Amino acid sequence: MNDLLKISIDAAIKAGKKILEVYANDFEVETKTDNSPLTEADKRSHLTIKEILSPLSIDILSEEGKQMSFDERKDWKKFWLIDPLDGTKEFIKRNGEFTVNIALVENGTPVAGVVHVPVTGKTYYGSENEGSFVFTFNEADKKSVDEYISAAAKLPDASLPEIYTVVASRSHNTPETENFIEERRKQYGEVNCISSGSSLKLCLVAEGKANVYPRLAPTMEWDTAAGHAVAKFAGCNVYNYETGKELQYNKENLLNPWFVVERN
Numbered sequence: 001m002n003d004l005l006k007i008s009i010d011a012a013i014k015a016g017k018k019i020l021e022v023y024a025n026d027f028e029v030e031t032k033t034d035n036s037p038l039t040e041a042d043k044r045s046h047l048t049i050k051e052i053l054s055p056l057s058i059d060i061l062s063e064e065g066k067q068m069s070f071d072e073r074k075d076w077k078k079f080w081l082i083d084p085l086d087g088t089k090e091f092i093k094r095n096g097e098f099t100v101n102i103a104l105v106e107n108g109t110p111v112a113g114v115v116h117v118p119v120t121g122k123t124y125y126g127s128e129n130e131g132s133f134v135f136t137f138n139e140a141d142k143k144s145v146d147e148y149i150s151a152a153a154k155l156p157d158a159s160l161p162e163i164y165t166v167v168a169s170r171s172h173n174t175p176e177t178e179n180f181i182e183e184r185r186k187q188y189g190e191v192n193c194i195s196s197g198s199s200l201k202l203c204l205v206a207e208g209k210a211n212v213y214p215r216l217a218p219t220m221e222w223d224t225a226a227g228h229a230v231a232k233f234a235g236c237n238v239y240n241y242e243t244g245k246e247l248q249y250n251k252e253n254l255l256n257p258w259f260v261v262e263r264n
Contacts, residue, residue, distance in 0.1 A: 001112060004056070004104060005127050008080075008114045010145050011052040012100040013137055016118030018044040019085060019100070023118070029092055037088045038064075045084035045100060053080055058104075061250070063222045070252040078106045081249060083222040087198030090170065096120065097170060097197030103225030108248040113229025115199050123148070124155070124203045126233035131155070132206055155234035156208030160263065164188040167210040169217065170197040176216035176258075184212070202227030205261045206234035213261040216241060221254045227261075236263045 022041035030038040046064035053060060059079040061068065073079070080102065085091060087098030096119035103113040112127035116137070126132030133152035166181050173195075185191045196204060202224065204210045215224075228238045228247060238247050241258035 001127055005112050005125060006145050007052065008102045009123065009125055011049045012102050012114045012116035015045040015048045015084060015100045016116050018048050019118045037092060039088060039091065041091060042085040042088060049082055049084055049102065073250060076250060081105050081222055081225040086223055090197035097200055099198045099200060101199050101222065101226035103229055105225060105249045108250055110225045110229035113226035115203055115226050115230055124230045126230040128233065132230045132234035155206050158208040160208055160211060161192065163190050163192045165192045165194060165210045167194050167196055167201045167204045167213045170195045174217045177214055180214045180216060199223065199227035202231045202261050205236050205263060206231040211263055216258045219256045221249050221256060224256055225249055231261050236261055
């Protein structure tokens with residue numbers, strides 16, 4: 001597991017470098033069949049991650065890769081679940097709130113995950129039995145992944161906010177989310193609301209900077225698996241809003257149900 005985690009951290013950082021090469025210049029935006037945006041950065045990141053992970057002989061499901069039928073992947077016990085650029089809308093807005101997400105899923109549950117923020121270098125990772133951690137990558141440091149891991153801070157690295165804090169989507173808020181926040185106001189009194197893009201929202205709960213992240217809007221499995229691992233192994237629950245059960249992966253329909261991320 002430790003070797004796989006190190007390789008996935010290295011892959012996320014290298015993919016982040018490819019993303020920044022595009023981010024630093026003018027770029028074109030394509031529209032995919034589901035009307036979501038696609039850039040050259042998404043493609044370069046996908047190819048970089050695939051090149052690093054493919055020799056491990058573990059199946060890969062990536063947002064920008066071939067969308068396999070359920071028959072092809074239904075018997076997978078272990079696989080990589082990847083979003084090469086989560087938050088393409090934030091990338092296009094140039095607000096820095098986009099991430100590289102790499103998760104290792106076993107029997108439908110994330111057992112390790114990496115969320116890397118290319119613009120800041122902040123890198124969250126977590127794994128079963130080890131917990132979750134964060135470090136900030138800096139190209140100028142010339143450090144190895146091992147050196148970063150040895151100096152990483154364990155999550156949560158902040159005490160919970162004095163005022164109950166809800167983190168919500170920068171680009172996809174909904175009336176249902178507003179109703180959720182109103183219910184928490186009734187329960188806790190004053191509620192502070194903060195916004196963020198991409199899988200950073202799960203990481204804010206993992207860090208202890210927010211109490212809860214309700215996602216009462218559509219997401220796909222690759223959007224959440226890596227952040228799910230980081231949050232889970234930092235002591236948070238990631239659960240189906242309707243059933244209260246932990247989110248599951250490699251379903252026939254890769255659309256997630258509405259869910260909530262909440263510190264225990």
